[in-house]
Amino acid sequence: MSALPVLPSERTLADSPESDQALASLLESLLAIAVATAISGLMLLVAGHDPLNAFAEFVDRTLLRSAGLQEVLVHTTPLLLAGVAVLIAARAGLWNIGIDGQVLVGALSAAVVGAWLVGANRPVLWVGAVAAALIGGAVWATVPALLRSRWEINEIVTTIMFNYVAISLTAWLVKGPLRDQTLVASQTPLIPPALRFASLGDTRVHIGFPIAVATWLVAAWWLHRSVAGFELRAVGGNPRAARHAMIPVIVVLGAALIASGGLAGLAGGNDVLSTKGAFQAEWYPGYGLSAFALVFLARRHVLALLPAALFLGTLAYGADVMPRAAGIHSAFFSLFEGVLLIVLAAFRWRPWRRLGGGG
């Protein structure tokens, strides 16, 4: 099975964002948010909530309070990393739907190495655990990457399957061989708060956020200003032309998926080293599909990732506080993101253009 080809029109749309297109994309994203808000607000109404009241409460808790804003940045951090991961694969023409599995493996690796380095000083622990997260996620993406690049086995199915393998494998490891026997709950040894990512000033925001932003900036530079990034985009744009230009397509595809997995692993490591402190059984953040909502809200444009991540981070924190603040179950926010993705997918339809032209 070869990779599912992307429509030529989509390639040109993604690869040459001109200024008027950027404006159109921004308007489309805002419109998509409005449509998704309307549809899910209707769902709230049907379920017997007051949507306007809930919306006011949501804005108040997340954006109008200092503590809320800090938490939004905390929740944005892993999403931004996962979004960069999805985007790098997408720009190479790959669908990395295995983010969730890579996050889990990266988080477990960071938790194990971090707990092992508890005796060392803080920076050593951070570097070691972050490297472990990166490697863990990358390793977890290696098999789908090899199958895709070497044997042309579609990465969509294999990365999804690897999510479920990762869920079971990490659950087994943390309930069995890697469990901290001194604790009642199934989890790895706890990294003490004093050794986790340092907070920025007096806030809840920790150094994970600037690290994620720096990663994003480096990725943006790398994707658009480096030879390797150019090769990656060339392969994603037109693999046949890339092959004729002597670009090693197989290597680029494999490396892109592995790099994407490493970044996803970093998102998992960030959570362990900041808010969680350990890998717990049954922990499943589900960043993967949110990251897809993020990347397509950003219209696959790397610079738009940060604002899109801030928006989804706001939603993620909303999912944390709204159950207690307004009695709205956190699953509502998955519903919202799903509707948003559907609307964004449908926005390739532009009635004012000829259908044959696509776009």
Place this chain on the structure above:
Amino acid sequence: MNVEAISTALIAAAILTSMPLMLAAVGEAIGERAGLLNLGIEGSMLCAAFGSFWIALETGSVTVGLLGGAVVGLGIGLVFGILATVFHANQVVLGLGITLGGTGGTAFLFREGYGSTQPLLALGIGRPFEGWLDWFPVIGPAIGDQRWFVFVAWIMVLAGHFFLWRTRAGLQLRAAGESPFGLESVGGNVTAVRIGAAAIGGVFYGFGGAALSVIELGFFSPGITAGAGFLAVALAMLGRLSPLRVGLFTLAFGLLTGFDTGLQIAGVNARPELLRMLPFAGVVIGLAILGRGVRLPPALGQPYGGIASRR
């Protein structure tokens, strides 16, 4: 229990548990034949499972519940088909959106409706052929004593197979994925055919989701499909998009993964987490072995822009 009775029970369980998965995989195969790659089956099955559970609980009728689930599947299939053709939506993004929205939406509605309680369906499900095949050792009672909907499901699979390979509409459907330009050049309407295929596929996975909650389990809880919708996508590809082969493949798959229960009965002490991993790892190994042997329709995953768009 003797070995024969245990074997019968294991095979019977495999036939029952693989049935919802089989319907979903055949539904996916029909869509893929027409060029539609649907990753939204996981979410669609959850919607159908929740809808049929709710309807069956309210009406007290298994049949009405199942039909309700099929209508939910039909509705989602139509939405998918229309957005993927008329709106030129990217099928992968659309499917992931349906999965995310369906997972979140059903969990939200379930918690709204039932809080943290877990209502159960206490409805008898008929076994019309019970005892008819007892003369055949082991396999006889395993097949004969199934609940009635299992037979309906297999008839649906056979009907799907006949439809794809022996009818004019089935030929058009396959042409929409194989050569959409060819279909249009002989006067076919690719958009209409694809929407129709998405609707038919929707009925299949709608019944699949409904069968999961109403027939197999008798309850619904959030995320109950646990990846079955994604397994269906993989099994459809492994069964090379032929409904009969997909059905038999899913059954064999169910027998293989049913072995964990057998192992536990036999006293092998394996962690449930490791056993739960097997089906997903098995699919990857199957794909790796078959490799390029899995031939997908050339137009799979691509919106159709009409003959004018041909370059």
